[in-house]
Amino acid sequence: MSYLELDFKSREAITPRRRERRARTPLSFTRLLRGLTALATLVGGVYLSLSLLPDSEAKVEDSNLKQQRLHYSVLLPSRQIDPSTAVVEDLIPTEPSAPSSSNPWNTVQIKTGDTLASIFSGLGLSATTTYEVDNLNKQTKQLRKIRPGQNISVLMDDDKQLVSLKYMPDITQTLEVKRQEDGSLSSQLIHHPLEAIPVFRSGTINSSLFEAAADSGISENIIMELASIFGWDIDFALDIREGDQFSIVYNELYKDGDKIRDGRILAAEFINQGDTYRAVYYTDPKGDSGYFSPDGKSMRKAFLRSPVKFSRISSRFSNRRWHPILSKWRSHKGVDYAAPTGTPIRAAGDGKVNFTGTKGGYGKTVILQHGGKYTTLYAHMSRYARGMKKGKKIKQGQVIGYVGKTGLASGPHLHYEFRLNGVHRNPLTIKLPAAEPVNKAYKAHFEQETKSYLSMLELMQNQVVAQLNQ
Ligand SMILES: [Zn+2]
Structure with a gap:
């Protein structure tokens, strides 16, 4: 038996009155503890969730200063956890070690205008040495891009010959140049792995997604990633409403106790107009992730290659073709599928109706929006399927209308267009986003790997609900 300290904080600003009430009626405490107990029984779910990442230490927290801190101890069954390493309470940045007088290394802080040559010459190293290092290999070319504020450390022998050089192009790597016994130089680039620490943050939208994210201490990068993960299901420009909620588990990457940057989103939930969407990041045993x-x-969500079953392509995508009705050369920015009038036309992908109506030579037309980047257009319809109003959500394969010859069409066919970021692309040849589900063979692995993050989302959601109910 062992304990894992969990450090949750409430999401909203707590007024003194609210705090009083909480003290008298510790409803959320009870609910959360109940939730935690359930979680702990999930085969050490909490521990698992925090140990999924190699070299990561457990840290579940929300650092918004306005938030109240709740502290719980969770009993985990049959798991040995050293409580001193299970949770990082505060990460204290390590002080850079002061240079000692006996240190034979010369460390130079780079100033504006410095070059390797000027630094070497300042240290008494010859121009030949500068040339030798500069031309050693691709790795040492990084010394041409030194920036003010960075350090170069140089070790020399008594004859002012370069013995060794160390330089960190960025926080994740160190370049080392060394004099070999035969007098030649060699270099190596040492990579410093960053420590990934999962954090949990959540927010409720009052005005905009970005403001809600900022209030919860979530960076713009993470929120952009969140929007791209859910971009196929939610239109972040139009669908977002006040009261929508989101919860995100993501990595923060540390080196020697200093946060370097945000890492990947591991799991996320978005409640949009009452509909809950969840996503987890998973890497299968073959190394494929998504x-x-x-x-x-x-x-x-992938696209169907063809929106009309049992049809033949009567005209392909081209930049120039003879238009039989207009009797002139025109580009054909789509693909035509010849099919009898009334043949059902299916949505190429999940999305929503962007336009339904008559559109000049296109005749009766439907345009669907798929995620943020893709639109598809279906023209010359004889009629629309029922309820094709702008904004209506459409499933892939759903019938959206029927083949016809409205507009400029010589015979019944579907004219189909595919646009990526507003630009016409050939739907027959464009590389469509892969959207394979988890391989059946890995289903158990998938569940094992992701359940702890999903439990965590659930738990946090319960906590949010409990607070809102107070
Ligand atoms: Zn056409």
Whole structure:
């Protein structure tokens, strides 16, 4: 038996009155503890979730200063955890070691205008040495890009010959140049792995997603990633409403106790107008990664190659073709599928209706929006399927209308266009986003790997709900 300290904080600003009430009625405490107990029984779910990443230490916290800190101890069954390493309470940045007088290394802080040559010459190293280091190999070319504030450390022998050089081009790597016994130089680039620490943050939208994220201490990068993960299901420009909620588990990357940057989103939940969307990041044993819904479907939605079954392509995508009705050369920015009038036309992908109506030579037309980047257009319809109003959500394969010859069409066919970022692309040849579900063979692995993060989302959601109910 062992304990794991969990350090949760509430998401909203707590007024003194609220705090009083909480003290009298510790409802959320009870609920959260109940939730935690359930979680602990999930085969050490909490521990698992925090140990999924190699070299990561457990840290679950929300650092918004406005937030109240709740502290719980969770009993984990049959897991040995050293409490001193299970949780990093505060990460204290390590002080750089002061140079000692006996240190034979010369460390130079780079100033504006410095070059390797000027630094070497300042240290008494010859121009030949500068040339030798500069031309050693691709790694040492990095010394041409030194920036003010960085350090170069140089070790010399009594004859002012370069013995060794150390330089950190960035916080994740060190370049080392060394004099070999035969007098030649060699170099190596040492990579310093960053420590990934999962953090949990959540927010409720009052005005904008970005403001809600900022209030919760979430960076713009993470929120952009969140929007791209859910971009196939939610239109972040139009669908977002006041009261929408989101919860994100993501890595923060540390080196020697200093946060370097945000890492990957591991799991996320978005409640949009009452609909809950969840995604988890998963890497299968073959090394393929992606975001999946809890039931293993890809968050990215693929497209059907052809929106009309049992049809033949009567005209391909081209930049120039003879238009039989207009009797002139025109580009054909789509593909035509010849099919009898009334043949059902299916949505190429999940999305929503962007336009339904008559559009000049296109005749009766439907345009669908798929995620943030893709639109598809279906023209010359004889009629629309029922309820094709702008904004209506459409599933892939759903019938959106029927083949016809409205507009400029010589015979019944579907004119189909595919646009990526507003630019026409050939739907027959464009590389479509892969959207394979989790391989059936890996289903158990997927569940094992992701359940702790999903439990964590659930737990946090319960806590948010409990607070809102107070
Ligand atoms: Zn056409």
